[in-house]
Amino acid sequence: MTHFRDVPGDTKVYLNGEFVDWKDATVHVMTHALHYGSSVFEGIRCYKTPKGPAIFRLKEHADRLYNSAKMYRMVPAEMTVQQMMDAMIETVRINKFEECYIRPIVYRGTGMFGVNPLNNSIEIAICCWIWGSYLGESALDEGVKVHVSSWNRLAPNVMPALAKCGANYANGQLIKMEAVLNGYSEGIALDTNGFVSEGSGENIFLVFGDRLLTPPLGNSVLPGITRDSVIALARDCGYEVTEGIVPREMLYIADEVFFTGTAAEVTPIAFIDKIQIGAGKCGPVTKRLQEEFFAIIDGKKEDKYGWLTFI
Numbered sequence: 426m427t428h429f430r431d432v433p434g435d436t437k438v439y440l441n442g443e444f445v446d447w448k449d450a451t452v453h454v455m456t457h458a459l460h461y462g463s464s465v466f467e468g469i470r471c472y473k474t475p476k477g478p479a480i481f482r483l484k485e486h487a488d489r490l491y492n493s494a495k496m497y498r499m500v501p502a503e504m505t506v507q508q509m510m511d512a513m514i515e516t517v518r519i520n521k522f523e524e525c526y527i528r529p530i531v532y533r534g535t536g537m538f539g540v541n542p543l544n545n546s547i548e549i550a551i552c553c554w555i556w557g558s559y560l561g562e563s564a565l566d567e568g569v570k571v572h573v574s575s576w577n578r579l580a581p582n583v584m585p586a587l588a589k590c591g592a593n594y595a596n597g598q599l600i601k602m603e604a605v606l607n608g609y610s611e612g613i614a615l616d617t618n619g620f621v622s623e624g625s626g627e628n629i630f631l632v633f634g635d636r637l638l639t640p641p642l643g644n645s646v647l648p649g650i651t652r653d654s655v656i657a658l659a660r661d662c663g664y665e666v667t668e669g670i671v672p673r674e675m676l677y678i679a680d681e682v683f684f685t686g687t688a689a690e691v692t693p694i695a696f697i698d699k700i701q702i703g704a705g706k707c708g709p710v711t712k713r714l715q716e717e718f719f720a721i722i723d724g725k726k727e728d729k730y731g732w733l734t735f736i
């Protein structure tokens with residue numbers, strides 16, 4: 426996992442319409458977002474392709490950022506989705522990255538103290554860095570060992586799960602810390618009704634024969650863009666994909682289970698609560714979907730969906 430110190434210090438950061446040096450991209454300790462989690466953000470990958478660096482599903486990520494900001498009444502003034510996209514492209518370009526992870530964040534800055542965010546400034550920043558495998562080097566082949574978390578995902582009337590809000594990740598951190606401190610790579614959280622929701626930073630799929638099942642958006646999941654991509658690829662491969670409620674115990678008896686996410690990509694799950702899933706390694710359906718996913722990025726398959734934006 427990339428630590429802060431691994432980020433190249435000479436990187437330029439986009440901050441409210443200008444590029445500043447990495448060391449100057451700082452905030453005041455009274456920044457509203459620091460106290461109250463009032464930020465919305467995205468995680469996007471730019472891949473090295475035979476035709477040069479390409480951002481994966483830039484438009485969908487920019488749309489989700491815009492929508493998250495809209496839900497929290499914090500769309501930056503006169504900032505269109507197109508301008509957000511242009512700023513992200515420019516941040517990759519100016520830093521001359523061949524591949525990187527892109528992290529745009531919109532947050533409440535300073536102005537007033539107290540919970541009420543409405544009188545605080547709205548800031549936007551974009552950072553890029555190189556982020557390798559999310560759940561460990563061997564994760565994509567061997568699969569990861571996870572458990573079902575004792576923490577639930579956000580109840581639907583507590584915070585909007587469809588928003589990628591900084592505050593949601595207080596819940597994510599509890600899930601992740603509990604998992605890691607117990608020797609697991611990740612935690613699968615249930616929703617407040619006890620049905621499978623998602624990981625702290627990934628959506629989840631179950632495979633039964635040639636059928637895929639993933640929790641619907643109503644089960645407190647982030648509308649994952651990798652999730653959406655995998656659904657499209659799976660249907661194209663002839664698999665049947667259902668978005669349906671997943672009782673916890675279905676996890677243990679599935680032929681295969683895998684995570685999807687920008688950082689995690691398509692990561693197989695080998696064990697859940699120490700119960701072996703399928704063969705206990707990357708299964709054939711997960712493998713096929715990984716191959717389909719990377720074939721588009723590697724230029725081995727035509728990008729018929731128009732998912733790549735070349736820098």
Ligand code: PPE
Pocket residue numbers: 467468469597623624625626627628646647648649650651652685686687688689
């Ligand atoms: N659920 C959650 C809670 C989540 O954070 C992510 C992405 C997903 C599902 C998958 O969504 P998508 O990336 O659109 O396929 N998590 C991001 C942040 C991870 C982090 O540690 O930070 C990511 O993968 O970039």
